[in-house]
Amino acid sequence: MEEDDVTIREQNFHSQVREYIICFLLFAVLYIVSYCIITRYKRKSDDHEDEDAVVNRISLYLCTFTLAVSGGAVFLLPFSIISSEILLSFPKNYYIQWLNGSLIHGLWNLVSLFSNLCLFVLMPFAYFFLESEGFAGSKKGIKARILETFVMLFLLALLILGIVWVASALIDNDVASMESLYDLWEFYLPYLYSCISLMGGLLLLMCTPVGLSRMFTVMGQLLVKPTILEDLDEQIYCIHLQEEALQRRLNGMSVGDLKKELDNIVNQRNKLERRKKASGWEKNLLYPIVMLILLTGTTISVLMVALNILYLLVDETAMPKGSTDRGIGNTSLSTFGVAQAALEIILMFYLMVSSVVGFYSLRVFEGLTPRKDDTTMTTIIGCCVSILVLSSALPVMSRTLGESRVAVSPSFQSSC
Structure with a gap:
């Protein structure tokens, strides 16, 4: 009996160590990708080891961590679907036994925990730390800025606590519900995160329709449109003449309007030259194929949502709360197996990309649009928070709209 107990404890220990290593490797990959993305858009600054450079570097690391958590929230649902299909296809394969329900639920719990940490601690700290200068009369330095940041965080926590407490009192004036708010970890933070x-x-529901319509315009700007009865050489020649005329007018002058007009003409010339250098396949086939894919994805998404609404009207088990968790690898999470699983994954990524495009297309959030090598750290913090909120809502919204049949992990669903 004792040997059996030792063997079970050893197996549990090795399983936990294996899960920690896998989680660390996955997060390391997401962190590296997030760092490359942020540094691509971050405004270049001097590399002097002064106080502001240290503050910017710390804020950069915190933003990278937040963006990595957002990526984890986006990839969790596809990873769960793929894991279930792999376990069903190879149920007794020794080399994929590490891919189990314990690992999946552990990833859900970690993403839920880190989402709360980033949203309520790291991002406010990064913003206040970036804007802090130290209290008046105190010695300037990193310590003074850290002290001011913690004071601002404390005041912000008191403000949010008071707002939520008053809102709870107005909505549900019950002594038990009011006292439950004093339980900070078990009730207050999940309630606030909800x-x-x-x-x-x-916001996801508002941005997604805008993004679906905007995707056609964005892809039209990125791809080379078919050239039918167009003389690109003549257009490029006219653009060259306009560019030379503006450059002659700019000699010895520094007029902002003329420089903007010159930049626009240069951009037009670059676009025309790109269209001229594009291959025949890129000109005549790539653009229609991509537009057809976008149209097909949009149509399938709308049809799946419409069918899910019909299911909700006639079947209670189709409700997110009414369905049961079938477990990872026990039964297929998709009705038509691998084909539907692949379609669901593609539609989920398409939904997320559309929501991000729609978010930056709204006039309210146009100021947060990142620009290559010219985005301030304050704007990057705003972008990371926005993407974190959108990505955290994506699994639940995909489940609610019928884009996926995967039951969201209880800890994540309770916080969402």
Whole structure:
């Protein structure tokens, strides 16, 4: 008996170590990719080891961590679907036994924990730390800025606590519900995160239709459109003449309007030259194929949502709360197997990309649009928070709209 107990404890220990290593490797990959993305858009600054450079570097690392968590929230649902299909296809394969329900649920719990940490601690700290200068009369330095940042965080926590407490009193004037708010970890933070996730879900519903319509315009700008009865050489020649005329007018002058007009003409010339250098396949086939894919993805998404609404009207088990968790690898999470699983994964990524495009297309959030090598750290913090809110709402919204049949992990669903 004792040997059996030791063997079970050893197996549990090795399983936990294996899960920690896998989680670390996955997060390391996401962190490296996030760092490359942020440094691509971050405004280049001097490399002097002064106080501001240290503050910017710390804020950069915190933003990278937040963006990595957002990526984890986006990839969790596809990873769960792929894992279930692999386990069903190879149920007794020794080399994939590490891919189990314990690992999946552990990833859900970690993403839920880190989402709360980034949203309520790291991102406010990064913003206040970036804007802090130290209290008046105190000695300037990193310590003074850290002290001011913690004071601002404390005041912000008191403000949010008071707002949520008053809102709870107005909505549900019950002694038990009021006292439950004093339980900071078990009730207050999940309650606050649920409110923010609700706003994220509403924002996702608002941005996705805009993004679906905007995707055609964006792809049209990125791809080379078919050239039918167009003389590109003549257009490029006219652009060259306009560019030379503006350059002659700019000699010895520094007029902002003329420089903007010159930049526009140079951009037009670059686009025309790119269209001229494009291959025949890129000109005549790539653009229609991509537009057809976008149209097909949009149509399938709308049809799946419409069918899910019909299921909700006639079947209670189709409700997210009414369905049961079938477990990872026990039964297929998709009705038509691997084909539907692949379609669901593609539609989920398409939904996320469309929501991000729609978010930056709204006039309210146009100021957060990142620009290559010219984005301030304050704007990057705003972008990371926005993407984190959208990505945290994506699994629940995909489940609610019928884009996926995967049951969201209880800890993540309770916080969303």
